[in-house]
Amino acid sequence: MTVQALRRGRPEVLADLLDRFGRDMQAVAYLIVRDRAAAEDIVADSLLAALDHGRSLRDDDALRPWLLRIATNRALRYRRRAARIVELQVVEGAVAEHRGPTGDDSLALWEAVRDLPPRMRAAIGLRYYLDLPVETVALVLDVSPNTVKTQLKSALAHLRTALADEPMPVAEVRHA
Amino acid sequence: MRDLDDTALERRLREVLEDHLGALPLDLTVDALDRRWGAKRAHRRFGRGRGMTMLAVAALLLVGGALAVGSGLLQRTTVVPSLPVPSFAQVAIASPTHAPHPSASQSPSPSPVSLRLAWTRVALDATFADGRNHSPRVAWIGDRFVLADMASGAVRTSTDGTSWQPLQPTDAAPGYVHLLGGALTMEGSIASWQDTYVGLWHPQDGPDTANMPPVTARDIVTIVHPPAAPISTTPFRGRVESIGIGPKGIVAEVHSVLDLQAITGTAQDGGVGWYSPDGEHWTQMTPRHTSSDLPGSRLPTGGFGDVVGVSDGFIANAGDAIWYSADGLTWRLLGHDSPGLLGLLPWMGGALAREGPAPYGQPLYTRALVDNGSGHVDLWTSAGLTKLPVPADLGGTVGTGPLGFVAVDVAYNDGKAFVSRNGSDYGSSPIPAEMGHLNMGGFYPATVAVGDRTILVLERHDNGSDGIITWSLWLGAFEP
Numbered sequence: 178m179t180v181q182a183l184r185r186g187r188p189e190v191l192a193d194l195l196d197r198f199g200r201d202m203q204a205v206a207y208l209i210v211r212d213r214a215a216a217e218d219i220v221a222d223s224l225l226a227a228l229d230h231g232r233s234l235r236d237d238d239a240l241r242p243w244l245l246r247i248a249t250n251r252a253l254r255y256r257r258r259a260a261r262i263v264e265l266q267v268v269e270g271a272v273a274e275h276r277g278p279t280g281d282d283s284l285a286l287w288e289a290v291r292d293l294p295p296r297m298r299a300a301i302g303l304r305y306y307l308d309l310p311v312e313t314v315a316l317v318l319d320v321s322p323n324t325v326k327t328q329l330k331s332a333l334a335h336l337r338t339a340l341a342d343e344p345m346p347v348a349e350v351r352h353a
Numbered sequence: 354m355r356d357l358d359d360t361a362l363e364r365r366l367r368e369v370l371e372d373h374l375g376a377l378p379l380d381l382t383v384d385a386l387d388r389r390w391g392a393k394r395a396h397r398r399f400g401r402g403r404g405m406t407m408l409a410v411a412a413l414l415l416v417g418g419a420l421a422v423g424s425g426l427l428q429r430t431t432v433v434p435s436l437p438v439p440s441f442a443q444v445a446i447a448s449p450t451h452a453p454h455p456s457a458s459q460s461p462s463p464s465p466v467s468l469r470l471a472w473t474r475v476a477l478d479a480t481f482a483d484g485r486n487h488s489p490r491v492a493w494i495g496d497r498f499v500l501a502d503m504a505s506g507a508v509r510t511s512t513d514g515t516s517w518q519p520l521q522p523t524d525a526a527p528g529y530v531h532l533l534g535g536a537l538t539m540e541g542s543i544a545s546w547q548d549t550y551v552g553l554w555h556p557q558d559g560p561d562t563a564n565m566p567p568v569t570a571r572d573i574v575t576i577v578h579p580p581a582a583p584i585s586t587t588p589f590r591g592r593v594e595s596i597g598i599g600p601k602g603i604v605a606e607v608h609s610v611l612d613l614q615a616i617t618g619t620a621q622d623g624g625v626g627w628y629s630p631d632g633e634h635w636t637q638m639t640p641r642h643t644s645s646d647l648p649g650s651r652l653p654t655g656g657f658g659d660v661v662g663v664s665d666g667f668i669a670n671a672g673d674a675i676w677y678s679a680d681g682l683t684w685r686l687l688g689h690d691s692p693g694l695l696g697l698l699p700w701m702g703g704a705l706a707r708e709g710p711a712p713y714g715q716p717l718y719t720r721a722l723v724d725n726g727s728g729h730v731d732l733w734t735s736a737g738l739t740k741l742p743v744p745a746d747l748g749g750t751v752g753t754g755p756l757g758f759v760a761v762d763v764a765y766n767d768g769k770a771f772v773s774r775n776g777s778d779y780g781s782s783p784i785p786a787e788m789g790h791l792n793m794g795g796f797y798p799a800t801v802a803v804g805d806r807t808i809l810v811l812e813r814h815d816n817g818s819d820g821i822i823t824w825s826l827w828l829g830a831f832e833p
Contacts, residue, residue, distance in 0.1 A: 188390050192383040199381060204374040217381050225390055286369045305363060306370040333362055 180240055183231035194224050198241060201307055202248035208302040209252035209295045219255060223248040246317045249299050256295050289339035293332055300328045468772055468780025469832040475515060477826050489824050491802045491811040493754040498802055498809055514807045514828045599662015602630035604681045606660065628681030638682055664702030665735050677735045688738055690731055700753040701776060703734035732776065741776040754803025761801050761810050770829065788812060788827055
């Protein structure tokens with residue numbers, strides 16, 4: 178029913194889309210842009226774009242990856258624009274947060290995820306948070322399944338290495 | 354945690370992601386969405402928020418229609434006319450010295466011409482057809498079509514789109530960077546040329562390169578050069594976010610923290626611009642990280658979006674600002690385009706800009722230029738802005754080449770191809786249903802390569818359920 182309404186461009190469908198997919202879209206967008214407000218804006222923008230172009234959705238089962246793909250692409254584009262000028266700053270107090278095995282593993286792992294390249298973060302979120310199969314992650318990111326596997330493997334290697342590093346100041350990227 | 358095996362690390366990762374992402378509050382409400390939807394519709398209705406009233410729109414349509422009828426343009430039945438010298442007579446040209454924002458087209462209706470395209474499916478061998486492990490790309494480069502699989506490195510060339518030969522070493526040409534750059538995006542966080550971006554780091558730059566092929570600016574210049582030419586003078590390393598090639602040489606913007614630290618003594622990754630007349634000798638632009646966006650100010654290195662080579666220099670966008678350079682080193686502001694500017698596409702000696710908000714779900718690697726119903730596209734030249742009228746239903750992926758401007762829309766409008774030789778006369782023709790019906794959700798726009806006699810459309814087919822991906826190539830030929 179939702180897909181049919183979407184194909185007809187009926188704005189009433191927005192409530193259902195937001196309810197069913199909004200948080201998933203937000204999670205992936207947030208992982209990419211690392212900004213809650215921007216992620217929320219991307220969700221809204223993506224849902225409106227979906228409503229605009231719903232008639233092109235031919236496969237009912239593809240709704241979720243289709244929406245995730247819209248949000249992912251918009252987040253990547255947002256980040257690309259926002260990252261034109263970035264400033265690297267040493268964040269006070271970051272030493273204590275960026276602990277290896279002896280520190281807070283959870284926080285260290287989260288920080289390591291945030292330090293991954295954007296598309297790798299997207300792959301991580303789609304695979305390990307939304308629990309999508311590799312093939313579906315590949316569809317969303319428009320890469321081959323092998324590429325997804327390579328990215329995930331590489332990401333895990335990065336995370337393992339980052340967590341094992343000695344405590345050090347963290348260079349946080351802040352958008353100017 | 355170094356001792357964790359992959360399974361344990363994955364389990365821990367799921368927990369951490371759940372802790373942080375699952376706790377994210379989503380404050381977006383249906384009411385807020387409805388308001389935005391209403392505003393978006395009103396925005397369109399009233400001329401994209403530029404103060405254009407319905408009365409003005411109606412007046413423009415009446416005047417434009419009367420002019421078109423009076424000039425006999427609407428009666429044309431030309432079948433794909435020969436390529437004329439581009440004429441900008443009926444469109445507005447903005448003064449380059451006043452940083453203009455695009456205004457409404459002075460000619461709201463393009464002239465229709467009849468168009469008959471015959472489509473045939475070109476047989477692809479397994480190297481290019483199997484989408485699971487291959488990433489084919491197609492482009493018209495110089496005097497032939499080039500089909501490349503970026504996973505295996507296989508390259509075929511064809512002058513007619515039907516008969517294909519393996520790439521010969523002597524075939525290397527500057528344009529190959531175009532094809533290669535577009536293909537790189539497929540492999541993850543790398544990218545770019547024109548409407549995409551190269552984002553793969555040089556090994557010295559840090560961890561991004563783990564398990565990735567070593568594609569860097571230096572590799573791209575290798576492609577730009579004839580194979581035997583030296584590349585040792587290429588001074589930069591890092592990821593190339595923008596590269597434009599034209600009659601005046603090459604402009605590239607490179608991002609590398611290491612480069613910047615060495616050059617500027619700071620850790621600000623604002624990008625470094627380079628110019629080369631020949632791909633071998635390079636001059637660095639003066640680093641500049643901000644721009645006032647006022648006439649006379651300089652293009653901020655690091656501010657490039659896309660850069661394209663045009664007939665008399667280069668045109669680049671930095672956000673919605675459009676810049677021109679005759680020598681690749683000194684830049685002047687031409688004006689501003691839509692804030693949603695997606696990219697630039699070389700055509701008719703200038704750079705086409707897509708107007709309007711970014712299309713939904715558009716893969717970054719495609720050369721998408723979707724009109725989105727605004728009724729025109731923007732052509733920027735060193736003289737300023739020219740607004741070219743396009744059919745109201747034009748959409749899809751655009752390619753430009755010797756035959757002109759071609760848009761192939763496999764997802765919308767029941768599938769159409771639009772062709773213009775001169776930016777004012779447009780013909781449209783239906784495409785075979787088979788070209789788009791397997792395209793999952795319609796969100797994989799096709800790649801369009803425009804040759805001197807034929808058009809190639811490369812399509813990715815995805816059944817959306819079992820992950821089977823295949824590619825198909827279609828040849829469009831003009832019928833008399």
